[in-house]
Amino acid sequence: MYFFTSRERDVFKDFLTERFGLAFEEHRHHFLDSALAGRMEDCGIDSAVVYRRRIENDNAELSRLADAVTNNLSRFFRNPGQLQAITDFVVPELYRGRDARHRAISVWVAGCATGEEPYTLAMTLADSLPESTEFHITATDISRRALEIARVATYSPSRVRALPASLRSRSGSNGDGAFRVSDELRRRVTFVEHNVLDSPLVHEADLVLCRNVLTYLAPAARQLAIRTFRESIADGGFLIIGNSETLPRRSGFNAVVTPWARVYRRPCLPSE
Ligand SMILES: C[S@@+](CC[C@H](N)C(=O)[O-])C[C@H]1O[C@@H](n2cnc3c(N)ncnc32)[C@H](O)[C@@H]1O
Structure with missing residues:
Protein backbone atom coordinates (compact mmCIF):
# COMPACT_ATOMS: atom_id res chain seq x y z
CA MET A 1 0.00 0.00 0.00
CA TYR A 2 1.20 3.51 -0.83
CA PHE A 3 2.16 5.55 2.27
CA PHE A 4 1.17 9.21 2.11
CA THR A 5 3.17 11.98 3.76
CA SER A 6 0.91 14.33 5.74
CA ARG A 7 1.57 16.97 3.09
CA GLU A 8 0.39 14.66 0.30
CA ARG A 9 -2.68 13.69 2.30
CA ASP A 10 -3.49 17.37 2.91
CA VAL A 11 -3.42 18.02 -0.83
CA PHE A 12 -6.10 15.34 -1.37
CA LYS A 13 -8.09 16.46 1.67
CA ASP A 14 -8.22 20.02 0.33
CA PHE A 15 -9.21 18.78 -3.10
CA LEU A 16 -12.04 16.58 -1.74
CA THR A 17 -13.29 19.41 0.49
CA GLU A 18 -13.31 21.83 -2.40
CA ARG A 19 -15.06 19.45 -4.83
CA PHE A 20 -17.52 17.65 -2.56
CA GLY A 21 -17.35 19.44 0.78
CA LEU A 22 -16.06 16.27 2.42
CA ALA A 23 -14.07 16.63 5.65
CA PHE A 24 -11.58 14.05 6.90
CA GLU A 25 -10.70 14.55 10.55
CA GLU A 26 -7.69 12.78 11.98
CA HIS A 27 -9.58 9.67 13.04
CA ARG A 28 -10.57 9.13 9.37
CA HIS A 29 -7.06 9.52 7.92
CA HIS A 30 -6.50 5.80 7.80
CA PHE A 31 -9.76 5.33 5.86
CA LEU A 32 -8.83 8.12 3.44
CA ASP A 33 -5.30 6.77 2.92
CA SER A 34 -6.48 3.27 2.14
CA ALA A 35 -9.22 4.53 -0.22
CA LEU A 36 -6.71 6.71 -2.09
CA ALA A 37 -4.06 3.97 -2.18
CA GLY A 38 -6.66 1.49 -3.49
CA ARG A 39 -7.64 3.82 -6.31
CA MET A 40 -3.99 4.49 -7.20
CA GLU A 41 -3.29 0.77 -7.30
CA ASP A 42 -6.29 0.15 -9.58
CA CYS A 43 -5.00 2.87 -11.90
CA GLY A 44 -1.45 1.48 -11.83
CA ILE A 45 -0.16 4.79 -10.42
CA ASP A 46 2.47 4.90 -7.68
CA SER A 47 2.90 8.65 -7.30
CA ALA A 48 0.56 10.94 -5.34
CA VAL A 49 1.43 13.83 -7.67
CA VAL A 50 0.50 11.83 -10.78
CA TYR A 51 -2.76 10.61 -9.22
CA ASN A 71 -19.69 6.14 3.45
CA ASN A 72 -22.79 4.89 1.61
CA LEU A 73 -24.27 3.02 4.52
CA SER A 74 -28.06 3.21 4.64
CA ARG A 75 -30.99 1.18 5.93
CA PHE A 76 -34.66 0.72 5.18
CA PHE A 77 -36.87 2.36 7.80
CA ARG A 78 -34.03 4.26 9.45
CA ASN A 79 -35.33 6.49 12.28
CA PRO A 80 -39.03 5.57 12.11
CA GLY A 81 -39.92 8.60 14.26
CA ASP A 88 -48.55 12.57 10.54
CA PHE A 89 -47.32 16.15 10.58
CA VAL A 90 -45.50 17.30 7.42
CA VAL A 91 -48.01 16.01 4.85
CA PRO A 92 -51.14 17.25 6.70
CA GLU A 93 -49.41 20.63 7.17
CA LEU A 94 -48.65 20.82 3.46
CA TYR A 95 -52.31 20.33 2.68
CA ARG A 96 -53.74 22.45 5.47
CA GLY A 97 -55.71 25.33 3.97
CA ARG A 98 -54.54 24.45 0.50
CA ASP A 99 -57.45 22.42 -0.87
CA ALA A 100 -57.09 24.11 -4.20
CA ARG A 101 -53.61 22.84 -4.57
CA HIS A 102 -53.52 19.87 -6.90
CA ARG A 103 -49.88 19.57 -7.78
CA ALA A 104 -47.98 16.48 -6.74
CA ILE A 105 -45.95 16.51 -3.55
CA SER A 106 -42.34 17.04 -4.50
CA VAL A 107 -39.58 15.54 -2.35
CA TRP A 108 -35.79 15.72 -2.69
CA VAL A 109 -33.72 13.08 -0.90
CA ALA A 110 -30.14 14.43 -0.91
CA GLY A 111 -27.36 11.92 -0.21
CA CYS A 112 -29.63 8.94 -0.90
CA ALA A 113 -26.79 6.37 -1.03
CA THR A 114 -28.01 2.97 -2.28
CA GLY A 115 -31.72 3.86 -2.32
CA GLU A 116 -33.08 2.44 0.92
CA GLU A 117 -34.12 5.88 2.17
CA PRO A 118 -36.07 7.16 -0.88
CA TYR A 119 -37.77 3.78 -1.34
CA THR A 120 -38.72 3.72 2.35
CA LEU A 121 -40.22 7.16 1.93
CA ALA A 122 -42.06 6.12 -1.24
CA MET A 123 -43.49 3.07 0.57
CA THR A 124 -44.54 5.17 3.56
CA LEU A 125 -46.18 7.89 1.49
CA ALA A 126 -47.95 5.43 -0.83
CA ASP A 127 -49.25 3.65 2.25
CA SER A 128 -50.50 6.72 4.09
CA LEU A 129 -51.68 9.15 1.40
CA PRO A 130 -55.05 8.97 -0.35
CA GLU A 131 -54.67 7.16 -3.68
CA SER A 132 -55.45 10.34 -5.58
CA THR A 133 -52.44 12.16 -4.10
CA GLU A 134 -49.49 12.13 -6.45
CA PHE A 135 -45.95 12.47 -5.17
CA HIS A 136 -42.54 12.32 -6.72
CA ILE A 137 -39.13 11.81 -5.14
CA THR A 138 -35.86 12.99 -6.68
CA ALA A 139 -33.00 11.15 -5.02
CA THR A 140 -29.43 12.34 -5.47
CA ASP A 141 -25.90 11.42 -4.47
CA ILE A 142 -22.33 11.96 -5.66
CA SER A 143 -21.59 8.24 -5.66
CA ARG A 144 -22.30 6.72 -9.07
CA ARG A 145 -21.81 3.21 -7.73
CA ALA A 146 -24.40 3.79 -4.98
CA LEU A 147 -26.87 5.23 -7.51
CA GLU A 148 -26.44 2.19 -9.78
CA ILE A 149 -27.36 -0.09 -6.87
CA ALA A 150 -30.33 2.15 -6.06
CA ARG A 151 -31.67 1.96 -9.62
CA VAL A 152 -31.56 -1.84 -9.58
CA ALA A 153 -33.78 -1.71 -6.46
CA THR A 154 -33.02 -5.27 -5.39
CA TYR A 155 -31.90 -5.95 -1.83
CA SER A 156 -30.82 -8.96 0.18
CA PRO A 157 -33.27 -10.16 2.88
CA SER A 158 -31.02 -8.88 5.67
CA ARG A 159 -31.27 -5.34 4.30
CA VAL A 160 -35.07 -5.26 4.34
CA ARG A 161 -35.45 -6.90 7.73
CA ALA A 162 -36.51 -3.64 9.41
CA LEU A 163 -39.44 -3.17 7.02
CA PRO A 164 -42.75 -4.06 8.68
CA ALA A 165 -43.92 -7.33 7.06
CA SER A 166 -47.24 -5.93 5.82
CA LEU A 167 -45.53 -2.96 4.17
CA ARG A 168 -42.90 -5.23 2.65
CA SER A 169 -45.50 -7.46 1.04
CA ARG A 170 -47.30 -4.44 -0.46
CA SER A 171 -44.12 -2.76 -1.67
CA GLY A 172 -42.29 -5.41 -3.62
CA SER A 173 -41.73 -9.08 -4.19
CA ASN A 174 -39.26 -11.78 -3.24
CA GLY A 175 -37.47 -13.80 -5.87
CA ASP A 176 -34.06 -15.46 -6.20
CA GLY A 177 -33.43 -14.84 -2.51
CA ALA A 178 -33.78 -11.07 -2.83
CA PHE A 179 -36.44 -8.39 -2.33
CA ARG A 180 -37.30 -6.26 -5.35
CA VAL A 181 -39.08 -2.93 -4.95
CA SER A 182 -42.29 -2.84 -7.01
CA ASP A 183 -42.33 -1.07 -10.38
CA GLU A 184 -45.13 1.15 -9.08
CA LEU A 185 -42.84 2.54 -6.35
CA ARG A 186 -39.76 2.67 -8.57
CA ARG A 187 -41.74 4.87 -10.95
CA ARG A 188 -42.08 7.42 -8.12
CA VAL A 189 -38.32 7.79 -7.56
CA THR A 190 -35.78 9.29 -9.96
CA PHE A 191 -32.07 8.91 -9.16
CA VAL A 192 -29.68 11.61 -10.33
CA GLU A 193 -25.96 12.20 -9.72
CA HIS A 194 -25.72 15.56 -7.95
CA ASN A 195 -23.49 17.35 -5.46
CA VAL A 196 -25.30 19.21 -2.65
CA LEU A 197 -22.82 22.08 -3.02
CA ASP A 198 -24.17 22.80 -6.51
CA SER A 199 -27.32 24.73 -7.31
CA PRO A 200 -30.51 22.88 -6.39
CA LEU A 201 -31.84 20.28 -8.73
CA VAL A 202 -35.38 20.44 -7.38
CA HIS A 203 -37.32 23.69 -7.23
CA GLU A 204 -40.32 24.41 -5.00
CA ALA A 205 -39.70 21.20 -3.06
CA ASP A 206 -42.27 20.45 -0.36
CA LEU A 207 -39.76 18.41 1.59
CA VAL A 208 -36.01 17.89 1.50
CA LEU A 209 -34.63 14.91 3.38
CA CYS A 210 -30.88 15.03 3.94
CA ARG A 211 -30.03 12.64 6.73
CA ASN A 212 -26.56 11.59 7.84
CA VAL A 213 -24.80 13.60 5.13
CA LEU A 214 -24.05 16.98 6.76
CA THR A 215 -21.99 15.19 9.38
CA TYR A 216 -19.42 14.27 6.71
CA LEU A 217 -19.11 17.84 5.41
CA ALA A 218 -16.71 20.61 6.41
CA PRO A 219 -18.42 23.57 8.19
CA ALA A 220 -18.34 25.89 5.15
CA ALA A 221 -19.71 23.12 2.91
CA ARG A 222 -22.47 22.45 5.43
CA GLN A 223 -23.51 26.11 5.25
CA LEU A 224 -23.48 25.96 1.47
CA ALA A 225 -25.59 22.80 1.41
CA ILE A 226 -28.13 24.36 3.78
CA ARG A 227 -28.32 27.40 1.51
CA THR A 228 -28.94 25.06 -1.44
CA PHE A 229 -31.80 23.41 0.48
CA ARG A 230 -33.28 26.80 1.38
CA GLU A 231 -33.26 27.75 -2.30
CA SER A 232 -34.86 24.44 -3.22
CA ILE A 233 -37.69 24.42 -0.67
CA ALA A 234 -40.97 26.22 -1.32
CA ASP A 235 -42.29 28.69 1.26
CA GLY A 236 -43.71 26.65 4.12
CA GLY A 237 -41.86 23.52 2.97
CA PHE A 238 -39.82 21.27 5.23
CA LEU A 239 -36.24 20.08 5.76
CA ILE A 240 -35.34 16.98 7.76
CA ILE A 241 -31.74 16.20 8.66
CA GLY A 242 -30.23 13.31 10.63
CA ASN A 243 -31.28 12.85 14.25
CA SER A 244 -27.76 13.59 15.48
CA GLU A 245 -27.30 16.62 13.19
CA THR A 246 -28.27 20.22 13.86
CA LEU A 247 -28.72 23.33 11.76
CA PRO A 248 -26.65 26.38 12.67
CA ARG A 249 -28.40 29.44 14.07
CA ARG A 250 -29.65 31.82 11.39
CA SER A 251 -30.08 28.96 8.92
CA GLY A 252 -33.28 30.50 7.57
CA PHE A 253 -35.38 27.60 8.91
CA ASN A 254 -37.62 27.39 11.97
CA ALA A 255 -37.34 24.28 14.14
CA VAL A 256 -40.69 22.58 14.79
CA VAL A 257 -40.88 19.96 17.51
CA THR A 258 -43.46 17.29 16.73
CA PRO A 259 -44.31 14.32 18.99
CA TRP A 260 -42.13 12.13 16.74
CA ALA A 261 -39.10 14.16 15.67
CA ARG A 262 -37.76 17.63 15.11
CA VAL A 263 -38.34 19.00 11.64
CA TYR A 264 -37.30 22.30 10.11
CA ARG A 265 -39.61 24.57 8.17
CA ARG A 266 -38.92 27.32 5.70
CA PRO A 267 -41.04 30.27 6.82
CA CYS A 268 -43.90 31.38 4.59
CA LEU A 269 -43.46 34.86 3.20
CA PRO A 270 -46.11 37.24 4.58
CA SER A 271 -48.79 37.66 1.91
CA GLU A 272 -49.00 41.15 0.44
C1 LIG B 1 -24.11 7.69 5.32
S1 LIG B 1 -24.86 7.91 3.76
C2 LIG B 1 -26.49 8.39 4.27
C3 LIG B 1 -27.54 7.71 3.43
C4 LIG B 1 -28.99 8.05 3.79
N1 LIG B 1 -29.23 9.47 3.70
C5 LIG B 1 -29.37 7.52 5.14
O1 LIG B 1 -29.44 8.31 6.10
O2 LIG B 1 -29.60 6.32 5.27
C6 LIG B 1 -24.15 9.48 3.21
C7 LIG B 1 -24.31 9.71 1.71
O3 LIG B 1 -24.04 11.08 1.42
C8 LIG B 1 -23.41 11.14 0.15
N2 LIG B 1 -22.70 12.43 0.01
C9 LIG B 1 -21.58 12.85 0.65
N3 LIG B 1 -21.23 14.07 0.22
C10 LIG B 1 -22.15 14.43 -0.70
C11 LIG B 1 -22.30 15.60 -1.51
N4 LIG B 1 -21.43 16.62 -1.46
N5 LIG B 1 -23.37 15.64 -2.34
C12 LIG B 1 -24.26 14.61 -2.41
N6 LIG B 1 -24.14 13.48 -1.68
C13 LIG B 1 -23.09 13.39 -0.84
C14 LIG B 1 -22.46 9.94 0.18
O4 LIG B 1 -22.06 9.56 -1.11
C15 LIG B 1 -23.34 8.88 0.88
O5 LIG B 1 -24.01 8.08 -0.04
Missing part, protein backbone atom coordinates in the same frame (compact mmCIF):
# COMPACT_ATOMS: atom_id res chain seq x y z
CA ARG A 52 -3.68 14.16 -8.16
CA ARG A 53 -3.23 15.25 -11.79
CA ARG A 54 -5.31 12.29 -12.94
CA ILE A 55 -8.37 13.18 -10.85
CA GLU A 56 -8.18 16.77 -12.03
CA ASN A 57 -8.42 15.69 -15.65
CA ASP A 58 -10.47 12.50 -15.58
CA ASN A 59 -14.06 12.80 -14.37
CA ALA A 60 -14.67 9.06 -14.43
CA GLU A 61 -11.73 8.49 -12.06
CA LEU A 62 -12.87 11.39 -9.88
CA SER A 63 -16.23 9.70 -9.59
CA ARG A 64 -14.59 6.37 -8.67
CA LEU A 65 -12.64 8.21 -6.00
CA ALA A 66 -15.86 9.79 -4.69
CA ASP A 67 -17.31 6.26 -4.45
CA ALA A 68 -14.26 5.09 -2.52
CA VAL A 69 -14.11 7.92 0.01
CA THR A 70 -17.82 8.16 0.88
CA GLN A 82 -38.86 10.91 11.43
CA LEU A 83 -40.99 8.95 8.95
CA GLN A 84 -43.94 9.25 11.26
CA ALA A 85 -43.33 12.99 11.56
CA ILE A 86 -43.57 13.14 7.75
CA THR A 87 -46.84 11.23 7.40
Whole structure:
Protein backbone atom coordinates (compact mmCIF):
# COMPACT_ATOMS: atom_id res chain seq x y z
CA MET A 1 0.00 0.00 0.00
CA TYR A 2 1.20 3.51 -0.83
CA PHE A 3 2.16 5.55 2.27
CA PHE A 4 1.17 9.21 2.11
CA THR A 5 3.17 11.98 3.76
CA SER A 6 0.91 14.33 5.74
CA ARG A 7 1.57 16.97 3.09
CA GLU A 8 0.39 14.66 0.30
CA ARG A 9 -2.68 13.69 2.30
CA ASP A 10 -3.49 17.37 2.91
CA VAL A 11 -3.42 18.02 -0.83
CA PHE A 12 -6.10 15.34 -1.37
CA LYS A 13 -8.09 16.46 1.67
CA ASP A 14 -8.22 20.02 0.33
CA PHE A 15 -9.21 18.78 -3.10
CA LEU A 16 -12.04 16.58 -1.74
CA THR A 17 -13.29 19.41 0.49
CA GLU A 18 -13.31 21.83 -2.40
CA ARG A 19 -15.06 19.45 -4.83
CA PHE A 20 -17.52 17.65 -2.56
CA GLY A 21 -17.35 19.44 0.78
CA LEU A 22 -16.06 16.27 2.42
CA ALA A 23 -14.07 16.63 5.65
CA PHE A 24 -11.58 14.05 6.90
CA GLU A 25 -10.70 14.55 10.55
CA GLU A 26 -7.69 12.78 11.98
CA HIS A 27 -9.58 9.67 13.04
CA ARG A 28 -10.57 9.13 9.37
CA HIS A 29 -7.06 9.52 7.92
CA HIS A 30 -6.50 5.80 7.80
CA PHE A 31 -9.76 5.33 5.86
CA LEU A 32 -8.83 8.12 3.44
CA ASP A 33 -5.30 6.77 2.92
CA SER A 34 -6.48 3.27 2.14
CA ALA A 35 -9.22 4.53 -0.22
CA LEU A 36 -6.71 6.71 -2.09
CA ALA A 37 -4.06 3.97 -2.18
CA GLY A 38 -6.66 1.49 -3.49
CA ARG A 39 -7.64 3.82 -6.31
CA MET A 40 -3.99 4.49 -7.20
CA GLU A 41 -3.29 0.77 -7.30
CA ASP A 42 -6.29 0.15 -9.58
CA CYS A 43 -5.00 2.87 -11.90
CA GLY A 44 -1.45 1.48 -11.83
CA ILE A 45 -0.16 4.79 -10.42
CA ASP A 46 2.47 4.90 -7.68
CA SER A 47 2.90 8.65 -7.30
CA ALA A 48 0.56 10.94 -5.34
CA VAL A 49 1.43 13.83 -7.67
CA VAL A 50 0.50 11.83 -10.78
CA TYR A 51 -2.76 10.61 -9.22
CA ARG A 52 -3.68 14.16 -8.16
CA ARG A 53 -3.23 15.25 -11.79
CA ARG A 54 -5.31 12.29 -12.94
CA ILE A 55 -8.37 13.18 -10.85
CA GLU A 56 -8.18 16.77 -12.03
CA ASN A 57 -8.42 15.69 -15.65
CA ASP A 58 -10.47 12.50 -15.58
CA ASN A 59 -14.06 12.80 -14.37
CA ALA A 60 -14.67 9.06 -14.43
CA GLU A 61 -11.73 8.49 -12.06
CA LEU A 62 -12.87 11.39 -9.88
CA SER A 63 -16.23 9.70 -9.59
CA ARG A 64 -14.59 6.37 -8.67
CA LEU A 65 -12.64 8.21 -6.00
CA ALA A 66 -15.86 9.79 -4.69
CA ASP A 67 -17.31 6.26 -4.45
CA ALA A 68 -14.26 5.09 -2.52
CA VAL A 69 -14.11 7.92 0.01
CA THR A 70 -17.82 8.16 0.88
CA ASN A 71 -19.69 6.14 3.45
CA ASN A 72 -22.79 4.89 1.61
CA LEU A 73 -24.27 3.02 4.52
CA SER A 74 -28.06 3.21 4.64
CA ARG A 75 -30.99 1.18 5.93
CA PHE A 76 -34.66 0.72 5.18
CA PHE A 77 -36.87 2.36 7.80
CA ARG A 78 -34.03 4.26 9.45
CA ASN A 79 -35.33 6.49 12.28
CA PRO A 80 -39.03 5.57 12.11
CA GLY A 81 -39.92 8.60 14.26
CA GLN A 82 -38.86 10.91 11.43
CA LEU A 83 -40.99 8.95 8.95
CA GLN A 84 -43.94 9.25 11.26
CA ALA A 85 -43.33 12.99 11.56
CA ILE A 86 -43.57 13.14 7.75
CA THR A 87 -46.84 11.23 7.40
CA ASP A 88 -48.55 12.57 10.54
CA PHE A 89 -47.32 16.15 10.58
CA VAL A 90 -45.50 17.30 7.42
CA VAL A 91 -48.01 16.01 4.85
CA PRO A 92 -51.14 17.25 6.70
CA GLU A 93 -49.41 20.63 7.17
CA LEU A 94 -48.65 20.82 3.46
CA TYR A 95 -52.31 20.33 2.68
CA ARG A 96 -53.74 22.45 5.47
CA GLY A 97 -55.71 25.33 3.97
CA ARG A 98 -54.54 24.45 0.50
CA ASP A 99 -57.45 22.42 -0.87
CA ALA A 100 -57.09 24.11 -4.20
CA ARG A 101 -53.61 22.84 -4.57
CA HIS A 102 -53.52 19.87 -6.90
CA ARG A 103 -49.88 19.57 -7.78
CA ALA A 104 -47.98 16.48 -6.74
CA ILE A 105 -45.95 16.51 -3.55
CA SER A 106 -42.34 17.04 -4.50
CA VAL A 107 -39.58 15.54 -2.35
CA TRP A 108 -35.79 15.72 -2.69
CA VAL A 109 -33.72 13.08 -0.90
CA ALA A 110 -30.14 14.43 -0.91
CA GLY A 111 -27.36 11.92 -0.21
CA CYS A 112 -29.63 8.94 -0.90
CA ALA A 113 -26.79 6.37 -1.03
CA THR A 114 -28.01 2.97 -2.28
CA GLY A 115 -31.72 3.86 -2.32
CA GLU A 116 -33.08 2.44 0.92
CA GLU A 117 -34.12 5.88 2.17
CA PRO A 118 -36.07 7.16 -0.88
CA TYR A 119 -37.77 3.78 -1.34
CA THR A 120 -38.72 3.72 2.35
CA LEU A 121 -40.22 7.16 1.93
CA ALA A 122 -42.06 6.12 -1.24
CA MET A 123 -43.49 3.07 0.57
CA THR A 124 -44.54 5.17 3.56
CA LEU A 125 -46.18 7.89 1.49
CA ALA A 126 -47.95 5.43 -0.83
CA ASP A 127 -49.25 3.65 2.25
CA SER A 128 -50.50 6.72 4.09
CA LEU A 129 -51.68 9.15 1.40
CA PRO A 130 -55.05 8.97 -0.35
CA GLU A 131 -54.67 7.16 -3.68
CA SER A 132 -55.45 10.34 -5.58
CA THR A 133 -52.44 12.16 -4.10
CA GLU A 134 -49.49 12.13 -6.45
CA PHE A 135 -45.95 12.47 -5.17
CA HIS A 136 -42.54 12.32 -6.72
CA ILE A 137 -39.13 11.81 -5.14
CA THR A 138 -35.86 12.99 -6.68
CA ALA A 139 -33.00 11.15 -5.02
CA THR A 140 -29.43 12.34 -5.47
CA ASP A 141 -25.90 11.42 -4.47
CA ILE A 142 -22.33 11.96 -5.66
CA SER A 143 -21.59 8.24 -5.66
CA ARG A 144 -22.30 6.72 -9.07
CA ARG A 145 -21.81 3.21 -7.73
CA ALA A 146 -24.40 3.79 -4.98
CA LEU A 147 -26.87 5.23 -7.51
CA GLU A 148 -26.44 2.19 -9.78
CA ILE A 149 -27.36 -0.09 -6.87
CA ALA A 150 -30.33 2.15 -6.06
CA ARG A 151 -31.67 1.96 -9.62
CA VAL A 152 -31.56 -1.84 -9.58
CA ALA A 153 -33.78 -1.71 -6.46
CA THR A 154 -33.02 -5.27 -5.39
CA TYR A 155 -31.90 -5.95 -1.83
CA SER A 156 -30.82 -8.96 0.18
CA PRO A 157 -33.27 -10.16 2.88
CA SER A 158 -31.02 -8.88 5.67
CA ARG A 159 -31.27 -5.34 4.30
CA VAL A 160 -35.07 -5.26 4.34
CA ARG A 161 -35.45 -6.90 7.73
CA ALA A 162 -36.51 -3.64 9.41
CA LEU A 163 -39.44 -3.17 7.02
CA PRO A 164 -42.75 -4.06 8.68
CA ALA A 165 -43.92 -7.33 7.06
CA SER A 166 -47.24 -5.93 5.82
CA LEU A 167 -45.53 -2.96 4.17
CA ARG A 168 -42.90 -5.23 2.65
CA SER A 169 -45.50 -7.46 1.04
CA ARG A 170 -47.30 -4.44 -0.46
CA SER A 171 -44.12 -2.76 -1.67
CA GLY A 172 -42.29 -5.41 -3.62
CA SER A 173 -41.73 -9.08 -4.19
CA ASN A 174 -39.26 -11.78 -3.24
CA GLY A 175 -37.47 -13.80 -5.87
CA ASP A 176 -34.06 -15.46 -6.20
CA GLY A 177 -33.43 -14.84 -2.51
CA ALA A 178 -33.78 -11.07 -2.83
CA PHE A 179 -36.44 -8.39 -2.33
CA ARG A 180 -37.30 -6.26 -5.35
CA VAL A 181 -39.08 -2.93 -4.95
CA SER A 182 -42.29 -2.84 -7.01
CA ASP A 183 -42.33 -1.07 -10.38
CA GLU A 184 -45.13 1.15 -9.08
CA LEU A 185 -42.84 2.54 -6.35
CA ARG A 186 -39.76 2.67 -8.57
CA ARG A 187 -41.74 4.87 -10.95
CA ARG A 188 -42.08 7.42 -8.12
CA VAL A 189 -38.32 7.79 -7.56
CA THR A 190 -35.78 9.29 -9.96
CA PHE A 191 -32.07 8.91 -9.16
CA VAL A 192 -29.68 11.61 -10.33
CA GLU A 193 -25.96 12.20 -9.72
CA HIS A 194 -25.72 15.56 -7.95
CA ASN A 195 -23.49 17.35 -5.46
CA VAL A 196 -25.30 19.21 -2.65
CA LEU A 197 -22.82 22.08 -3.02
CA ASP A 198 -24.17 22.80 -6.51
CA SER A 199 -27.32 24.73 -7.31
CA PRO A 200 -30.51 22.88 -6.39
CA LEU A 201 -31.84 20.28 -8.73
CA VAL A 202 -35.38 20.44 -7.38
CA HIS A 203 -37.32 23.69 -7.23
CA GLU A 204 -40.32 24.41 -5.00
CA ALA A 205 -39.70 21.20 -3.06
CA ASP A 206 -42.27 20.45 -0.36
CA LEU A 207 -39.76 18.41 1.59
CA VAL A 208 -36.01 17.89 1.50
CA LEU A 209 -34.63 14.91 3.38
CA CYS A 210 -30.88 15.03 3.94
CA ARG A 211 -30.03 12.64 6.73
CA ASN A 212 -26.56 11.59 7.84
CA VAL A 213 -24.80 13.60 5.13
CA LEU A 214 -24.05 16.98 6.76
CA THR A 215 -21.99 15.19 9.38
CA TYR A 216 -19.42 14.27 6.71
CA LEU A 217 -19.11 17.84 5.41
CA ALA A 218 -16.71 20.61 6.41
CA PRO A 219 -18.42 23.57 8.19
CA ALA A 220 -18.34 25.89 5.15
CA ALA A 221 -19.71 23.12 2.91
CA ARG A 222 -22.47 22.45 5.43
CA GLN A 223 -23.51 26.11 5.25
CA LEU A 224 -23.48 25.96 1.47
CA ALA A 225 -25.59 22.80 1.41
CA ILE A 226 -28.13 24.36 3.78
CA ARG A 227 -28.32 27.40 1.51
CA THR A 228 -28.94 25.06 -1.44
CA PHE A 229 -31.80 23.41 0.48
CA ARG A 230 -33.28 26.80 1.38
CA GLU A 231 -33.26 27.75 -2.30
CA SER A 232 -34.86 24.44 -3.22
CA ILE A 233 -37.69 24.42 -0.67
CA ALA A 234 -40.97 26.22 -1.32
CA ASP A 235 -42.29 28.69 1.26
CA GLY A 236 -43.71 26.65 4.12
CA GLY A 237 -41.86 23.52 2.97
CA PHE A 238 -39.82 21.27 5.23
CA LEU A 239 -36.24 20.08 5.76
CA ILE A 240 -35.34 16.98 7.76
CA ILE A 241 -31.74 16.20 8.66
CA GLY A 242 -30.23 13.31 10.63
CA ASN A 243 -31.28 12.85 14.25
CA SER A 244 -27.76 13.59 15.48
CA GLU A 245 -27.30 16.62 13.19
CA THR A 246 -28.27 20.22 13.86
CA LEU A 247 -28.72 23.33 11.76
CA PRO A 248 -26.65 26.38 12.67
CA ARG A 249 -28.40 29.44 14.07
CA ARG A 250 -29.65 31.82 11.39
CA SER A 251 -30.08 28.96 8.92
CA GLY A 252 -33.28 30.50 7.57
CA PHE A 253 -35.38 27.60 8.91
CA ASN A 254 -37.62 27.39 11.97
CA ALA A 255 -37.34 24.28 14.14
CA VAL A 256 -40.69 22.58 14.79
CA VAL A 257 -40.88 19.96 17.51
CA THR A 258 -43.46 17.29 16.73
CA PRO A 259 -44.31 14.32 18.99
CA TRP A 260 -42.13 12.13 16.74
CA ALA A 261 -39.10 14.16 15.67
CA ARG A 262 -37.76 17.63 15.11
CA VAL A 263 -38.34 19.00 11.64
CA TYR A 264 -37.30 22.30 10.11
CA ARG A 265 -39.61 24.57 8.17
CA ARG A 266 -38.92 27.32 5.70
CA PRO A 267 -41.04 30.27 6.82
CA CYS A 268 -43.90 31.38 4.59
CA LEU A 269 -43.46 34.86 3.20
CA PRO A 270 -46.11 37.24 4.58
CA SER A 271 -48.79 37.66 1.91
CA GLU A 272 -49.00 41.15 0.44
C1 LIG B 1 -24.11 7.69 5.32
S1 LIG B 1 -24.86 7.91 3.76
C2 LIG B 1 -26.49 8.39 4.27
C3 LIG B 1 -27.54 7.71 3.43
C4 LIG B 1 -28.99 8.05 3.79
N1 LIG B 1 -29.23 9.47 3.70
C5 LIG B 1 -29.37 7.52 5.14
O1 LIG B 1 -29.44 8.31 6.10
O2 LIG B 1 -29.60 6.32 5.27
C6 LIG B 1 -24.15 9.48 3.21
C7 LIG B 1 -24.31 9.71 1.71
O3 LIG B 1 -24.04 11.08 1.42
C8 LIG B 1 -23.41 11.14 0.15
N2 LIG B 1 -22.70 12.43 0.01
C9 LIG B 1 -21.58 12.85 0.65
N3 LIG B 1 -21.23 14.07 0.22
C10 LIG B 1 -22.15 14.43 -0.70
C11 LIG B 1 -22.30 15.60 -1.51
N4 LIG B 1 -21.43 16.62 -1.46
N5 LIG B 1 -23.37 15.64 -2.34
C12 LIG B 1 -24.26 14.61 -2.41
N6 LIG B 1 -24.14 13.48 -1.68
C13 LIG B 1 -23.09 13.39 -0.84
C14 LIG B 1 -22.46 9.94 0.18
O4 LIG B 1 -22.06 9.56 -1.11
C15 LIG B 1 -23.34 8.88 0.88
O5 LIG B 1 -24.01 8.08 -0.04
